[in-house]
Amino acid sequence: MLLKVWLAVLFVALGQSSFALAASAVTGEIVGQGGQKFPIAVSPLKNLAANTADSARLSTGIADAMVHDLELSGWFRVIDRSAYIESAQTSGITLGAFDFKDWSTIGAEGLVKGGFTVQGEDIAVELRLFDVYQNKERIGKRYTGRVRDFRRIAHKFVDEIINQFTGIPGVFNTRIAYVSNSGGRFKEIYVSHLDGSEKFQVTDNHTINLSPSWSADGRSILYSSFKERNQTLYLFELFSGKEVKFSPRVAGRYLSGKLSPDGQSVVATFESGGNTNLHLLDRSGNLIRRLTENPGIEVSPAWSPDGKQVVFVSDRSGSPQLYILDVQSGKSRRLSYSGSYNTSPEWSPKGDRIVYTGRVGNRFAIFSIAADGGEPRKLTAESSDSEDPTWSPDGRFIAFSSNRAGRYHLYVMQASGENQRRLTGSGGDDTKPSWSPRLD
């Protein structure tokens, strides 16, 4: 039942149309005057029809969702709402219908204004980005959808704002799949927006479920589970609720896997007789061919964006290190040479870098290394443990899990390691994040 409700949410296409000419795009770095973070104001939205009891919740709710995303990006400084001069419900939302001075006075260089109309369960939202310095409109968008989807409308508009500034859309209309024990003893798989909204429980089998990852079309989640006692992989289709179990033909178990970028195959870790090796499978879990056949540990495979290579972890040197395998030739080369424990690699969407978890003393930190080798960069401090990095679909952000606040929670940072912010705050341990591709 829960599934149905969530699917309905996913299925509702948000109608969207541009109704104003955007001024010439401003591309490049997002910096305000003096090289600081870009100061932006996000006005609560105006209730255009004044006919809903839900007015205050929607007016500030849509604005709050945009503020969350803008701050998470690390590029903006959102001016506190308490400083705003004009009244959101009485002033206009279009060019000429309000006074830019009310915004330049409080230091805003950018301004987001908008309005909404509720009709039954439907909502129409107009949103605009203004350039306070030049007194111009930069973006104007109109969205329609279900009232309960109002946060997704906010996420989509922030993606537009980031596109306006950088030439590449933002990644806030995405989801994160992750593992959580919710404070109990079982580990189940969940999917939610970056702001924790629209949380959906993918598994509910009261065992241990691990290693969720997305299909490139954002429609399926591959995960491993002990729900039938012996661990194996399951491919769960979010829209239909259909699930395919991967059953090896020979004695052994699948511990984890990742769908290829073209969605046609899976690289899986197969354990048999204590040895783990990489197997190439089709989408139903049938063996295409063995990629490695070594007597040690070979785990945590992740595809290159072109699907031609796989980065993985092997202990063939005596400690876990990263290797890159050419899928066609089967040849592999060692990537990581520093540190005695390097695991859970993920290849960036641009293909240039690989993030991973490395051990520093008794702690674990996130590192990134060029895909052709070189010196790794440490992205998180080793005063706590940070593990399991995953790239945003645009490669500009990395989500990971960390116990810096006691229990494990999910965090996000820029790919440089800057602007580390917490995403989840459930009562349990949230681990193994997997960032979805861009969604509709």
Added chain:
Amino acid sequence: MKNSRLLGRLLLGAMIFLAQSCAPGTGPKPVSSLPSSGDGSKPPGDRSGEGQRNPTKEGNTDQSSLKQLQEGQSPKTPASSPLKDVFFGFDRYDLSEEARSILRGNSEWMKTNAAARVEIEGHCDERGTNEYNLALGAKRAQVARDYLVSLGIAADRLSTISYGEEIPVCKETVETCWLQNRRARSVIASGKPAS
């Protein structure tokens, strides 16, 4: 179903008791009748866990750690168990002399109890990534199994499974706790075919 499981446990307990009484001097030493605090240094992590919900049930050796997790029991092997855990160094899966000695004791019990099948579970401490630890746990279970086979235990009486870092017996982030978690645990799986 609950009753039959309880009955099974009682039968098994009786069997273990008989086995211990009959075992030759080289076998596992008989222990005090109650699985109290075992070695006297109860891991502090156990206190907060759901394992305390039903402390009298703590100490089954015939249920997998996964089953015990599901039933809210501690997956800690009780001191009274005839099959002892063996422990490993961080990121290691080689058997120490002590581990071999413990496994020799386990093999003696298996020789005396020729009908028993045993599943060896590989476990890890919480450090490192889940997937690597699943592989590491598989290695630990396998080396324990292989050593038992080398001691003459029929391979079809033994099976292995890895739970990685997922079912710790101790949950504090200290080495004394981690070393209890880096274990190969033997669970009596009588009646179930070994895989």
